[in-house]
Amino acid sequence: MTVAATSSMVDWLRESEKKEYGNFINGEWVKSSSGKTFPIYNSAKNNQLLGMFQDSVENDVNQAVEAANEAFKSWSKLPGPDRGAILFRLADLLEKNVEELAYMLSAEQGKTLAESKGEVYRAAKEARFCGGEAFRIEGSTLPGERSNVWSSTIRKPIGVIAAIAPWNFPVVTPVRKIAPALAYGCTVVYKPASVTPWTSVKLMELLAEAGVPNGVVNLVVGSGSKVGDPLVNHPLVKGISFTGSSNLGLEINQKAAGRLAKTQLELGGKNPAVVLDYTDPAAVAKQIVSAAFAASGQRCTSISRVIVVKEKREEITEALLQEMMKIKVGSAWESGATMGPLINKRHLDSVQEYIKVGLEEGARLRFGGEVLTEGEFSEGAFMKPALLDLVTPEMRVAKEEIFGPVLCVIEVENKTEALEVANNVEYGLAASIFTDKVSSAYQFAEDVEAGMVHINHGTASAAHAPFGGVKQSGAGAFSIGSSNVEFFTDLKVIYFEY
Ligand code: NAP
Ligand code: MG
Numbered sequence: 132m133t134v135a136a137t138s139s140m141v142d143w144l145r146e147s148e149k150k151e152y153g154n155f156i157n158g159e160w161v162k163s164s165s166g167k168t169f170p171i172y173n174s175a176k177n178n179q180l181l182g183m184f185q186d187s188v189e190n191d192v193n194q195a196v197e198a199a200n201e202a203f204k205s206w207s208k209l210p211g212p213d214r215g216a217i218l219f220r221l222a223d224l225l226e227k228n229v230e231e232l233a234y235m236l237s238a239e240q241g242k243t244l245a246e247s248k249g250e251v252y253r254a255a256k257e258a259r260f261c262g263g264e265a266f267r268i269e270g271s272t273l274p275g276e277r278s279n280v281w282s283s284t285i286r287k288p289i290g291v292i293a294a295i296a297p298w299n300f301p302v303v304t305p306v307r308k309i310a311p312a313l314a315y316g317c318t319v320v321y322k323p324a325s326v327t328p329w330t331s332v333k334l335m336e337l338l339a340e341a342g343v344p345n346g347v348v349n350l351v352v353g354s355g356s357k358v359g360d361p362l363v364n365h366p367l368v369k370g371i372s373f374t375g376s377s378n379l380g381l382e383i384n385q386k387a388a389g390r391l392a393k394t395q396l397e398l399g400g401k402n403p404a405v406v407l408d409y410t411d412p413a414a415v416a417k418q419i420v421s422a423a424f425a426a427s428g429q430r431c432t433s434i435s436r437v438i439v440v441k442e443k444r445e446e447i448t449e450a451l452l453q454e455m456m457k458i459k460v461g462s463a464w465e466s467g468a469t470m471g472p473l474i475n476k477r478h479l480d481s482v483q484e485y486i487k488v489g490l491e492e493g494a495r496l497r498f499g500g501e502v503l504t505e506g507e508f509s510e511g512a513f514m515k516p517a518l519l520d521l522v523t524p525e526m527r528v529a530k531e532e533i534f535g536p537v538l539c540v541i542e543v544e545n546k547t548e549a550l551e552v553a554n555n556v557e558y559g560l561a562a563s564i565f566t567d568k569v570s571s572a573y574q575f576a577e578d579v580e581a582g583m584v585h586i587n588h589g590t591a592s593a594a595h596a597p598f599g600g601v602k603q604s605g606a607g608a609f610s611i612g613s614s615n616v617e618f619f620t621d622l623k624v625i626y627f628e629y
Contacts, residue, residue: 140234140244140464144179151183152328154191154352155335157198158345163187163353171329174241175462175472175511181238184328187353189361192320195349199291199318200367202346207288207316215265218258218310220341225255225306232333236302237463239329241471241511242426244463247302254306256594257611261310264613268315268620280628286620288316289393290369293362295383297375298324298474299429305334307598307610308372309348315619317370319348322359326474328352355379368392370618372610374431377532377558377603384606395607395618397599399532400431400560402590403553405575406439406447407546407566415565416450419538422563422589424458424516427470428536429478431604432561432583432590435533436522437540438549444542448520451538452498458516460503472511473535479512482535486517489528494519494539524552532558546571554580559602561590582609 151168153160163185173179185191206214225232233247242250270285294308305321312319323331335350351358363371363386373383374397387394404422409415422434439447461468473479479502486500500517520540522529528539543549553562553575562581566572576584582600583592592598592611599609608617 140237143231143234144173144181144238149180149182152185152332152352154185154187154195155332155348155350156191156195157202157349158339164190169325171239171326173238174474175238175513176507177510179238181235181329184352187351187358189357191351191353192358192361192365195320195351196291196362196365196367198346199320199349202344203288203290203318206313206318206344206347209316211265211268211314211316214313214316215262217342218262218265218313221310221337221343222255222259222262224337224341225251225258228333228337232302232330235330235333237471239327240298240301241474242463243461243468243471246426246471247463250300250303253594254303257303258306258310260595260611261314261615264311264615265314268616275626280626282624282626285623285625286315286616287623288619289621290317291367292317292319292619293365293368293371293373294319294321295359295362295371295373295375296321296323298327299426299431301327301330302334304374305331308374309334309338311610311615311619312372313343313347315616317619318346320362320368321348321350322362323350323352325352325354363387366390370395372618373397380606393607393618395610396605397431397610398560398604399534399558400433400600400604401436401530401532401556401558402432402434402561402563402581403436403438403579404434404563404565404589405549405553405579406437406443407549407564407571408440408443408568409565410567412443412446412450413453415447416454418563418565418587418589420451420454420458422591423538424455424470424536427473428516428538429474429534432592433534434563434590435538436529436553437538438543438552439540440546440549441542441544444540448497448518448540451518451540455498455516455518460508460513460515462507462511470516470536472513474512476512478535479514482514482533482537485528485531485533485535486519486537489519489522489526489537489539492526492528493521493523494526494528495521497540500537524555530556550575550578554578557603558600560600560604561585561592563588563590
């Protein structure tokens with residue numbers, strides 16, 4: 132597949148061959164032993180087939196895990212700098228293939244082309260950071276208890292990693308798991324979400340082109356029950372890096388604990404933006420709206436609650452409305468579109484149900500929320516972004532993860548109550564505070580229950596800083612950044628006597 136620089140996404144999709152794609156096991160494209168495949172359609176054009184994918188079963192998982200386990204023997208011995216060099220090549224290849232990857236990503240997932248390109252560039256940055264990490268897998272040296280003894284610590288890769296991803300970031304999520312695994316000397320079996328397997332095929336091609344040896348990264352496509360579960364339970368899998376919903380994360384953690392396999396869990400969120408004071412309401416609204424509605428609100432770090440002090444409530448709500456009116460809903464390829472469809476009709480129904488529940492509980496719909504069905508909108512799961520106000524902290528819309536384009540405004544009396552409300556949920560992923568007072572900012576940063584805090588900044592993370600959550604939003608080492616060493620390696624202490 133090559134992309135002519137001038138061809139548009141629509142032409143490219145029309146002309147691209149509708150193939151059957153295999154699993155990638157031990158460097159070969161293979162069919163599932165189930166003999167079955169399933170179709171994937173364009174998220175914004177439901178009748179356009181993108182390809183057929185393997186409906187894999189436990190036997191395929193076993194083959195992939197065995198290949199990864201065999202490849203671990205040599206990959207783990209390759210010097211870190213050599214592994215890093217391969218990751219630098221991967222980063223370059225991701226950038227070189229940005230256009231094609233973005234077309235595939237937008238087609239399977241629905242996000243706008245600008246968002247898809249941003250995701251690919253972000254994946255390249257993370258791969259590059261991991262490449263650098265492979266050069267600095269550090270240990271320490273300690274004095275001995277006797278004069279002719281000293282000791283040191285080293286880091287050893289743990290073995291085969293199961294990488295399991297959701298559908299909202301099908302390029303950056305696998306890279307976020309595969310790149311650090313490779314940097315630290317682990318091998319991988321990757322299961323994408325079953326609704327977004329297409330870009331993963333391209334990713335396997337790029338990994339091979341970058342020089343990753345056979346068996347080091349394997350792809351098995353299929354459902355959570357038939358692929359995800361046997362992968363999690365496989366005795367040769369030593370670590371599970373899972374991104375997805377909190378309930379499933381808890382289940383996986385229990386299964387892993389039964390054999391002391393390690394877990395790295397990136398789960399749901401109900402992220403607050405606390406607004407206390409500001410000089411420019413429009414600037415605050417811009418930050419919040421962008422963090423709330425990027426990827427149609429289907430981001431674990433989306434802002435979904437604006438917690439604002441009483442005297443600022445109406446002014447900030449007005450500013451949010453002004454900013455939301457600029458959002459243009461449309462297909463990825465439509466020029467000027469800034470918000471794509473939701474992943475599918477089923478998810479759209481669940482988001483609509485939340486709006487209904489919110490209204491029944493006493494919230495008011497200040498903007499949007501309606502399903503769009505006219506013309507081309509009928510071919511995808513499109514809706515207008517929604518703003519609910521008069522939301523109170525006990526409502527379900529204030530506590531549960533909606534994972535869609537719905538923003539709730541909650542009024543509070545003061546700073547103390549703002550912090551209480553911010554913390555009054557089961558989740559603890561990302562949080563923002565908007566204030567010009569240094570003391571309020573520091574107090575909030577210190578006391579909010581979240582893995583990541585943004586001061587006068589939306590909930591957007593960097594490609595080299597640790598990423599993760601607390602409470603029901605995550606467990607295990609934060610992904611991205613140097614914290615990954617804790618998950619992908621074990622510590623070993625070596626004593627020397629001379
Ligand atoms: P999900 O339903 O939890 O699924 C995540 C992955 O787990 C999918 O690949 C799924 O496969 C697989 N799976 C399903 N059942 C399994 C089982 N029994 N054993 C092993 N794997 C299984 O999540 P989603 O609906 O795709 O994504 C939305 C959720 O992800 C939200 O809660 C969101 O907050 C969270 N998320 C968190 C982060 C973060 O970094 N904290 C980032 C993005 C998303 P199928 O696709 O075949 O069902
Ligand atoms: Mg799901």
